[in-house]
Amino acid sequence: MKHFTIASKAMALLFSAALLVACAGSDTKEEDEAAAAAAAAAASASAAQAAQAAQGAAVSAEMVALEEAAASAGTVFYFEYDSASLTPEALDALNANIALLLRNTANVRLEGHTDERGTREYNLALGEGRANSVRDYMVASGISGSRIETISYGEERPVAYGTGEVNWSENRRVELKPQ
Amino acid sequence: MNRLLAPLLTLVLMISAAGAEAQLTIEISQGSDNPAAIAVVPFAWHGAGVVPAEIAAIIDGDLARSGQFAPIARANMLGNPTTEAEVFYRDWRALSAEYLLIGQVSTEPDTLQVDYELFDVVRQTKVLTGSESGPVSDARMLAHRVSDAVYEKLTGVRGAFATKLLYISVDRVPGSSDHSRLTMSDSDGARPVVLLDTREPLLTPAWSPDGKDIAYVSFETGRPAIYRQQIASGRREQLTNFSGLNSSPAWSPDGKTMAMVLSKDGNADIYLMDLATKKLTQLTRHYAIDTEPAWMPDGRSLLFTSDRGGKPQIYRFDLSSGKTDRVTYEGTYNARARVSEDGRSVVMVHQANGRFHIAVLDLVTNRMQVLTSTDLDESPSIAPNGSMVLYATKFQDRSILAAVAVDGEAKFMLPASKGDVREPAWSPYLPR
Numbered sequence: 001m002k003h004f005t006i007a008s009k010a011m012a013l014l015f016s017a018a019l020l021v022a023c024a025g026s027d028t029k030e031e032d033e034a035a036a037a038a039a040a041a042a043a044s045a046s047a048a049q050a051a052q053a054a055q056g057a058a059v060s061a062e063m064v065a066l067e068e069a070a071a072s073a074g075t076v077f078y079f080e081y082d083s084a085s086l087t088p089e090a091l092d093a094l095n096a097n098i099a100l101l102l103r104n105t106a107n108v109r110l111e112g113h114t115d116e117r118g119t120r121e122y123n124l125a126l127g128e129g130r131a132n133s134v135r136d137y138m139v140a141s142g143i144s145g146s147r148i149e150t151i152s153y154g155e156e157r158p159v160a161y162g163t164g165e166v167n168w169s170e171n172r173r174v175e176l177k178p179q
Numbered sequence: 180m181n182r183l184l185a186p187l188l189t190l191v192l193m194i195s196a197a198g199a200e201a202q203l204t205i206e207i208s209q210g211s212d213n214p215a216a217i218a219v220v221p222f223a224w225h226g227a228g229v230v231p232a233e234i235a236a237i238i239d240g241d242l243a244r245s246g247q248f249a250p251i252a253r254a255n256m257l258g259n260p261t262t263e264a265e266v267f268y269r270d271w272r273a274l275s276a277e278y279l280l281i282g283q284v285s286t287e288p289d290t291l292q293v294d295y296e297l298f299d300v301v302r303q304t305k306v307l308t309g310s311e312s313g314p315v316s317d318a319r320m321l322a323h324r325v326s327d328a329v330y331e332k333l334t335g336v337r338g339a340f341a342t343k344l345l346y347i348s349v350d351r352v353p354g355s356s357d358h359s360r361l362t363m364s365d366s367d368g369a370r371p372v373v374l375l376d377t378r379e380p381l382l383t384p385a386w387s388p389d390g391k392d393i394a395y396v397s398f399e400t401g402r403p404a405i406y407r408q409q410i411a412s413g414r415r416e417q418l419t420n421f422s423g424l425n426s427s428p429a430w431s432p433d434g435k436t437m438a439m440v441l442s443k444d445g446n447a448d449i450y451l452m453d454l455a456t457k458k459l460t461q462l463t464r465h466y467a468i469d470t471e472p473a474w475m476p477d478g479r480s481l482l483f484t485s486d487r488g489g490k491p492q493i494y495r496f497d498l499s500s501g502k503t504d505r506v507t508y509e510g511t512y513n514a515r516a517r518v519s520e521d522g523r524s525v526v527m528v529h530q531a532n533g534r535f536h537i538a539v540l541d542l543v544t545n546r547m548q549v550l551t552s553t554d555l556d557e558s559p560s561i562a563p564n565g566s567m568v569l570y571a572t573k574f575q576d577r578s579i580l581a582a583v584a585v586d587g588e589a590k591f592m593l594p595a596s597k598g599d600v601r602e603p604a605w606s607p608y609l610p611r
Contacts, residue, residue, distance in 0.1 A: 082486075082490070082491075082512075116555065117535065117555065118491070118512060118514065118528070118530075118535070118557075119471065119484070119491075119514040119515040119528050119557055119558070120382055120383070120557065120558065120601075120602065121382065121383060121426055121427045121440065121470050121471045121484075121515065122468065122470055122471065122484055122486075122491055122514050122515070124382070124403070124424060124426050124470070125424060125426075125440070125442070125446070125447035125468040125470045126468065128423060128424055128442055128446070128447065129446065129447075129468065132446065150423070151402060151403075152403075152424065153380060153398075154380075154382075156380035156382070156398075157356075157380065161351070161576075162576060163555065163573065163576075
């Protein structure tokens with residue numbers, strides 16, 4: 001667990017700053033006060049640094065968690081036949097990706113695809129409808145439309161060749177790709 | 180915008196004699212019920228060396244493919260007349276031949292001449308005499324013109340053998356993007372020529388009404404765009420480069436306007452582009468998919484596919500009134516209409532009982548007839564004389580071209596020697 005490692009390093013830093021203050025030897029009150037002030041300043045600087053580090057660690061920890069969630073949800077969203085509506089499963093996967101995209105600045109490309117049934121030009125428009133459904137949901141979720149590019153390949157780029165629902169369901173998809 | 184629409188003129192160097200190109204072959208799968216028996220005797224050759232093309236065999240193949248003729252096998256012929264004086268009707272009556280075609284082929288330097296005579300065996304009269312001439316390199320086209328003349332004389336319908344086909348052939352490349360080629364061949368699949376070769380998708384090849392130019396959708400820049408290409412010179416112009424869809428080019432009957440599908444204003448709608456000024460006019464404005472425009476031959480209205488009713492159906496847009504009417508009601512999916520030259524028959528992809536077939540709708544009687552029995556049939560294209568419909572289908576897990584007569588009787592397949600072939604586009608009648 002990477003974030004625990006970073007947090008514990010910050011704690012160690014704080015602890016050593018306090019130790020420094022406690023152990024500082026002194027001859028006079030002024031010196032004592034000066035030393036105490038210096039130590040306090042050092043301690044507060046260290047604490048601020050540590051807090052920042054801890055916050056940074058928390059942020060990257062969160063990002064890692066989001067990345068992991070998006071990766072496990074996948075970047076391919078599947079559709080029903082002749083439909084551009086997002087299914088509950090597609091929404092789950094999409095939400096995981098959106099959570100990550102809300103925290104980074106990456107640009108993405110949405111590629112819409114269909115299965116081989118129906119005409120090629122209609123499928124080109126259907127694939128675009130699918131990519132647009134995903135884009136519109138992303139925009140409604142707060143991601144700037146300027147970060148999203150869409151393209152439809154219709155039925156021209158199947159991932160599964162051959163006929164039958166097993167192949168067709170694999171091909172009815174939108175793929176989210178980093179730009 | 181001007182910059183985007185500025186003509187992108189490039190010389191396409193990819194035109195090649197198609198050495199590696201997939202060659203289409205013909206397999207007749209079903210003839211019509213009552214074809215006319217015709218004997219096409221090998222034509223006499225009066226030139227030096229080897230005859231550049233076996234004229235009679237090409238004519239024989241043309242007539243057989245139509246389904247309306249049953250050529251008599253050469254092995255059964257009792258004689259090989261090449262002049263009227265050598266014709267003995269009894270020899271042909273014995274074979275139950277109804278018609279007899281004989282001819283001669285001669286050469287001038289660089290020019291080939293084909294002279295032919297057609298006889299009615301039953302009435303024992305000569306019914307047609309004609310000749311065709313042209314460059315030796317066009318020998319096959321001369322044969323197709325003889326077929327056209329014979330077909331017209333005997334059926335009353337203009338022949339469409341001296342025409343061309345466009346189609347997309349695709350080689351699947353495992354682990355990489357497919358190899359797509361836009362190919363042009365004779366109407367019998369012979370003499371394929373590659374007009375464009377790309378690793379990106381190619382779609383919807385379309386002919387200009389004079390047969391001199393083609394248009395298509397290519398993803399070669401990474402995005403779809405409509406291109407226009409002159410066949411003879413290979414000169415190309417990128418017509419569109421809008422965001423979203425740029426697809427379904429369809430030339431108006433007068434050749435001045437191109438209907439197309441753009442989604443730059445939201446989603447797929449039909450637009451017209453004036454090809455001289457590149458000015459766009461938006462025809463349909465609907466949140467549903469509007470695509471696959473096809474002109475009626477009078478140029479006054481267009482058919483298109485729309486799912487505005489929930490499922491894809493054919494609609495008609497009237498250019499003068501701006502009104503849209505629904506055309507198809509039968510079946511759950513009707514799309515990609517193509518209209519016969521006489522404006523009466525509309526061929527389309529039609530789904531019935533879950534299967535995709537090619538169907539023809541008679542606009543006068545409103546009768547829909549399913550023409551094919553295969554599944555996943557698509558991309559119908561109608562011959563300029565309205566006799567045959569060429570389409571793409573699946574056969575043994577490959578895409579192949581197939582043809583069916585508009586009456587549904589005769590059928591033949593044009594499988595390629597390799598790879599997938601799809602999206603056939605039958606040319607209009609071609610200038611000589």
